[in-house]
Amino acid sequence: MTIDTEATTPTAQLDVAKVRQDFPILQREIHGKPLIYLDNSATTQRPDSVIDAMSDFYRTSNANVHRGVHLLSEEATDAYEGARSKVAAFLNADSTQSIIFTRNTTESINLVAHAWARRHVREGDEILLTVMEHHSNLVPWQLLAQERGCKLRFLDIDESGHLQLDHLDEVLNEHTRLVALTHVSNALGTVNAIPTIACAAHSVGAKVLVDGAQGVPHGPVDVQALDCDFYAYSPHKALGPLGIGVLWGRRDVLEEMDPFLGGGEMIRDVTLERSTWAAVPHKFEAGTPSVADAVGLGASIDYLNELGTAAIRQHEVRINEYLLGRLRELPWLTVYGPQDPHDRCSLASFNDNQIHAHDLGTILDQHGIAIRAGHHCAKPLMRRLGVMATARASFYVYNDLDEVDRLVDALFEARKVFGLAT
Numbered sequence: 001m002t003i004d005t006e007a008t009t010p011t012a013q014l015d016v017a018k019v020r021q022d023f024p025i026l027q028r029e030i031h032g033k034p035l036i037y038l039d040n041s042a043t044t045q046r047p048d049s050v051i052d053a054m055s056d057f058y059r060t061s062n063a064n065v066h067r068g069v070h071l072l073s074e075e076a077t078d079a080y081e082g083a084r085s086k087v088a089a090f091l092n093a094d095s096t097q098s099i100i101f102t103r104n105t106t107e108s109i110n111l112v113a114h115a116w117a118r119r120h121v122r123e124g125d126e127i128l129l130t131v132m133e134h135h136s137n138l139v140p141w142q143l144l145a146q147e148r149g150c151k152l153r154f155l156d157i158d159e160s161g162h163l164q165l166d167h168l169d170e171v172l173n174e175h176t177r178l179v180a181l182t183h184v185s186n187a188l189g190t191v192n193a194i195p196t197i198a199c200a201a202h203s204v205g206a207k208v209l210v211d212g213a214q215g216v217p218h219g220p221v222d223v224q225a226l227d228c229d230f231y232a233y234s235p236h237k238a239l240g241p242l243g244i245g246v247l248w249g250r251r252d253v254l255e256e257m258d259p260f261l262g263g264g265e266m267i268r269d270v271t272l273e274r275s276t277w278a279a280v281p282h283k284f285e286a287g288t289p290s291v292a293d294a295v296g297l298g299a300s301i302d303y304l305n306e307l308g309t310a311a312i313r314q315h316e317v318r319i320n321e322y323l324l325g326r327l328r329e330l331p332w333l334t335v336y337g338p339q340d341p342h343d344r345c346s347l348a349s350f351n352d353n354q355i356h357a358h359d360l361g362t363i364l365d366q367h368g369i370a371i372r373a374g375h376h377c378a379k380p381l382m383r384r385l386g387v388m389a390t391a392r393a394s395f396y397v398y399n400d401l402d403e404v405d406r407l408v409d410a411l412f413e414a415r416k417v418f419g420l421a422t
């Protein structure tokens with residue numbers, strides 16, 4: 001696994017008190033209580049260094065990229081392309097040219113659905129997904145299936161929330177063109193065995209797309225070791241800005257793909273009748289890009305590297321051990337997903353047997369605790385679990401064990417509000 005789920009290597013522990021000082025929003029009070037931000041799987045907060053990098057860009061170097069002949073434009077281009085190099089190193093990508101900037105994970109996946117799959121997937125072909133996918137990695141393939149007449153197949157989960165890898169042979173065959181699955185489940189926390197699945201997919205000639213929206217925030221990601229063909233993620237879930245996304249693809253695969261969007265920046269030559277395309281990655285980046293967001297993304301990678309991705313993973317395991325232990329003390333709570341703290345990212349998806357998840361979310365908010373309640377854009381998974389919704393508390397680098405206790409206290413309080421036994 002390239003997320004070090006065993007976390008066996010001793011690394012420096014995160015100094016959470018120090019980390020917290022870097023995040024101005026954590027000084028806020030919500031309903032008169034200190035903010036406890038446990039909605040990190042939806043989006044994380046940003047440190048000063050990211051906010052400053054973006055505002056410095058606008059204050060000192062703002063210009064459009066690639067086509068200017070003046071110094072500001074050169075500086076902006078260097079900053080934009082410098083961010084691409086940082087992402088490439090962060091993901092251990094084979095080349096900087098294989099990093100494409102998009103708007104978010106959703107757009108990265110749609111790019112592959114349009115620019116790769118529409119050329120390679122025909123009637124009678126199959127795409128393998130899993131029942132735990134976020135709608136972002138489901139709906140684009142449904143649209144493709146409607147258009148192309150291909151078939152969608154699904155790998156199921158077992159009772160512990162793991163994919164049923166022993167059934168992989170039954171759902172993969174010579175018709176499978178693509179296996180598209182999440183690295184880490186946003187609703188269960190399960191970390192999937194990507195290299196094992198990629199090996200099986202490649203053995204039948206299928207390509208592998210990994211939805212890394214929840215993978216990148218939670219530990220070192222090495223796209224080459226994962227052995228996938230595409231890896232998509234949203235920097236806003238790992239301390240970066242909203243509004244920029246990343247797609248890594250194997251260089252040879254990207255090179256033979258069609259463009260996604262047409263317009264300026266992505267062409268080599270244009271006549272009135274036709275056009276030829278720029279080299280990758282620019283072939284996939286039509287129009288003016290989000291330069292300041294790329295600069296912020298670069299700063300977020302610097303920050304994560306300073307903390308150390310292995311240390312982040314160890315912090316998560318520590319949170320998980322404590323969180324799962326504390327939640328097990330509440331007999332009225334069902335906690336979904338793997339029970340081994342090493343086997344999941346630091347989120348807990350749960351239900352009180354008497355209180356609706358939305359009510360829990362509202363009561364916790366009164367205590368200053370931000371969690372998410374709902375289907376987490378994974379409606380098929382909710383159906384598979386037999387629930388309409390869950391409450392989800394997701395932790396990150398600035399959350400500490402004390403906040404786990406505050407969450408548990410508030411879950412007791414919710415029982416009191418409804419006059420239920422504890």
Ligand code: PMP
Pocket residue numbers: 041042104105106107134136137182184185186211213214234377
């Ligand atoms: N996949 C997963 C697993 C996610 O958790 C999310 C965000 N909730 C997405 C995809 C979509 O990310 P975005 O909205 O940034 O495109």
